[in-house]
Amino acid sequence: MIKVAINGYGTIGKRVADAVAAQPDMEVIGVSKTSVSAEAYIAKERGYPLYIADLSKKPTFEKAGIEVTGDVDAMLKAADVIVDATPGGVGEKNRPIYEKLGKKAIFQGGEDHEVAGFSFNAHANYNEAEGHQFARVVSCNTTGLVRVIHAMDQAFGVERVRAVMVRRGADPDDVKKGPIDAIVLNPASIPSHHGPDLQTVLPHINIVTLAMIVPTTFMHMHSIQMDLKKETTRDEVLKVFENHSRIGLVRKTMGIKSNAQLREYTQDLGRPRTDLWENGVFEESVSILDGKEFYCFQAIHQEADVVPENIDCIRALVGTVKDPEESIRMTNEALGLVAIG
Ligand SMILES: NC(=O)C1=CN([C@@H]2O[C@H](COP(=O)(O)OP(=O)(O)OC[C@H]3O[C@@H](n4cnc5c(N)ncnc54)[C@H](OP(=O)(O)O)[C@@H]3O)[C@@H](O)[C@H]2O)C=CC1
Ligand SMILES: O=C(OP(=O)(O)O)[C@H](O)COP(=O)(O)O
Structure with a gap:
């Protein structure tokens, strides 16, 4: 099982987390937030371990009835791949942390191409991902x-x-x-x-x-x-x-x-x-x-089309599935994605 951490549990992060959880070869080892909000309750409801960057906020989360598993560093260390779904520009700041930990990471379209040095789309360049530490799923x-x-x-x-x-x-x-x-x-x-x-x-x-x-x-x-x-x-x-x-x-x-x-x-x-x-x-x-x-x-659909691409990007970076069509098939089947029409 590929251990996936979702750094940034917002519009994109919560969707990617559910998509990861649906895959037969992946598991969500944690999601991160900086503040208590409705999405923190959704993480709890889904059973995703919740991590926060600033542990001094732990009592605020716990007072709201949300258990904090640990700090974001611990989550990142336990992951095979990190999906960075923080707001645009934050990913660039996180990159040195991933570099230091030697972890593979996927950035989103709010980051410049240069943050990852490799931009990804499953149908177009899946096989080029191999050997990269970082990739960016285009917007x-x-x-x-x-x-x-x-x-x-x-x-x-x-x-x-x-x-x-x-x-x-x-x-x-x-x-x-x-x-x-x-x-x-x-x-x-x-x-x-x-x-x-x-x-x-x-x-x-x-x-x-x-x-x-x-x-x-x-x-x-x-x-x-x-x-x-x-x-x-x-x-x-x-x-x-x-x-x-x-x-x-x-x-x-x-x-x-x-x-x-x-x-x-x-x-x-x-x-x-x-x-x-x-x-x-x-x-x-x-x-x-x-x-x-x-x-x-x-x-x-701005909130949705990048989600299956993130899933294929995880497999492409880790190199467990070499054939793009096979990964796309696995992702679609697990999501229930049968194209309309
Ligand atoms: N929304 C969209 O339609 C699309 C977005 N994208 C891209 O995806 C990325 C994420 O966007 P989106 O999901 O909309 O963003 P959201 O603002 O919805 O979610 C961002 C998440 O990151 C957390 N977060 C905020 N600041 C930090 C920080 N400093 N460190 C760690 N986590 C943090 C937030 O938690 P908290 O609330 O607790 O602070 C929140 O969970 C961006 O690059 C965006 O451009 C790409 C395609 C479409
Ligand atoms: O990446 C997106 O749009 P984009 O392809 O127009 O850059 C997302 O819809 C987020 O855009 P936003 O920066 O308007 O929130």
Whole structure:
């Protein structure tokens, strides 16, 4: 069993912890928090040993009825792999600690590529992880882009990509963030960071991205255009997506044309936390013009799509499963991830 510690039990950390616990070859040896909050009670409920960085806060946790197993150092020492899911920028500060302990660690998309020196996506570069001490699972938007662009590149060759990201303003529990009545160019400059970020995984892709944020909390929406090297048809593209285990199709017959309806659907499916782990490509939008021009809309659930990638990244770093397809299959099966559509 691979012993996994989750440093930072928040939006991403709590999901990764549950995903680790579901795997046949992994166990959660601990999760960490800095303060008492609802998520600390969830860790208790799930039976995950809780560690805190500052042991002087132990009485505060215990007064709230939450047992503290020890300090974060003890948790890190006991782990084979650390998933760092602390807020963006904290991972960079944690890196020297992991280095000193000689532990393998996975950072999230809020950290720069340089923090790990290797950026990861299971379908695109699983085998390149071997031998690395550190990896970074690219951000939610970049993960969504990598999946669809890599699949199209494998099938038809990608000449260039132009994509616009309409990003959710905040996560559902993030009451302090906005906007609440604006469409914010974020950034106003072009390109946004997503294109260069994608190139940390797929360096040969010619891509320019633009991004803005809007007053929603559930999912980003991407508008993607690609020029392909080989001529193809809409049906062939749909087949590529149907055969990809982490690209789902929002079928025209479902009548879903928004993030809100898609959320209702994932909820009705009984997905944990309503998570859409896969890309949600809108079937109706999939278009090929003049044989080589591809267009689509896709929904990306920001809290969820990086979760299975973290699980595959653990196996890729440890080297226990050499075949990416086998790891992806194991992860999907344990999560109950059967792509929609
Ligand atoms: N949210 C999203 O949609 C996505 C986020 N990411 C990336 O994932 C990472 C985590 O983001 P997210 O889960 O949203 O963050 P959250 O703020 O939801 O969770 C962060 C967790 O880290 C803990 N924490 C805070 N400060 C420290 C610290 N100094 N040391 C250790 N733990 C700390 C918090 O505990 P406490 O509350 O007790 O302080 C909390 O449990 C970021 O890099 C982000 O960019 C990637 C894809 C999507
Ligand atoms: O990594 C993310 O977005 P990004 O791909 O736009 O950088 C997550 O949605 C977190 O973004 P946030 O920095 O808006 O919380």
